[in-house]
Amino acid sequence: NPDSTTIASNYNNLLASIVSSSDGRTLDGTYKYRANVFGNYEIQSGPLKGLRPGGGANLFGRKLIGNANNDAYNYIYSKEYALFSAFASYNFRFGNQPVQAALNVSNLLDYDEPVYTGTSVFANVAYRSNFNYVSPRSVQLTVTLPF
Numbered sequence: 248n249p250d251s252t253t254i255a256s257n258y259n260n261l262l263a264s265i266v267s268s269s270d271g272r273t274l275d276g277t278y279k280y281r282a283n284v285f286g287n288y289e290i291q292s293g294p295l296k297g298l299r300p301g302g303g304a305n306l307f308g309r310k311l312i313g314n315a316n317n318d319a320y321n322y323i324y325s326k327e328y329a330l331f332s333a334f335a336s337y338n339f340r341f342g343n344q345p346v347q348a349a350l351n352v353s354n355l356l357d358y359d360e361p362v363y364t365g366t367s368v369f370a371n372v373a374y375r376s377n378f379n380y381v382s383p384r385s386v387q388l389t390v391t392l393p394f
Contacts, residue, residue, distance in 0.1 A: 259368050262317060272319050275365075279308035279327070287334060301334040302355075313366030316373045323373060325363040330381060331355040347391040357384040 287301025306329045315321035336349040358381055365377035 256368075259316065259371065272314075273311055273322065275311055275313060277311045279310075279324075280306070281308060282306040285332075297338045299334075299336040303332050303334075305330045305332075310364075312363055312375065312377075313373055316368050316371055323366050323375060325375065326360070328358055328360065328362070330358055344392060349389045349391075351387045351389070352384065353387075354382060354384045359383065 283303070283305050285301065285303030287299055289299045290296055307327060309324035309327045311322050312325050313323045315323065331354070333352040333355050334350070336347060338345065338347050340346065361378035361380060363375040363378045365375075366373045367376035368374075
């Protein structure tokens with residue numbers, strides 16, 4: 248038989264689910280804003296002719312992840328964050344063979360804080376919980392040889 252703590256917890260979870268689906272409430276998972284920008288440039292002359300550097304950013308605004316217990320319009324948000332990337336490409340010849348080398352760096356600044364995706368209720372108070380991490384910085388070198 249379940250004890251009174253389990254029954255109260257189940258009741259609070261059910262009530263939170265009902266309250267979070269109130270009419271006119273912003274949906275969980277909605278961002279305040281999202282923006283992605285990327286740019287690159289190709290050097291046209293000089294000793295670095297053919298070099299193409301570039302970079303970009305993925306901007307994530309605060310994301311609605313839940314609400315205060317029994318208060319559908321008292322929203323709880325995750326923290327905003329940004330992920331940056333960098334790119335460089337260079338075309339050259341190795342003998343008579345054309346070669347393209349490209350270097351890509353994802354999560355350039357190595358953002359490593361948790362990204363909260365939900366809430367949990369403890370002692371009748373909602374807290375941020377259920378989180379994940381973005382992929383750590385990664386560097387990829389690609390060399391392309393047509394044949």
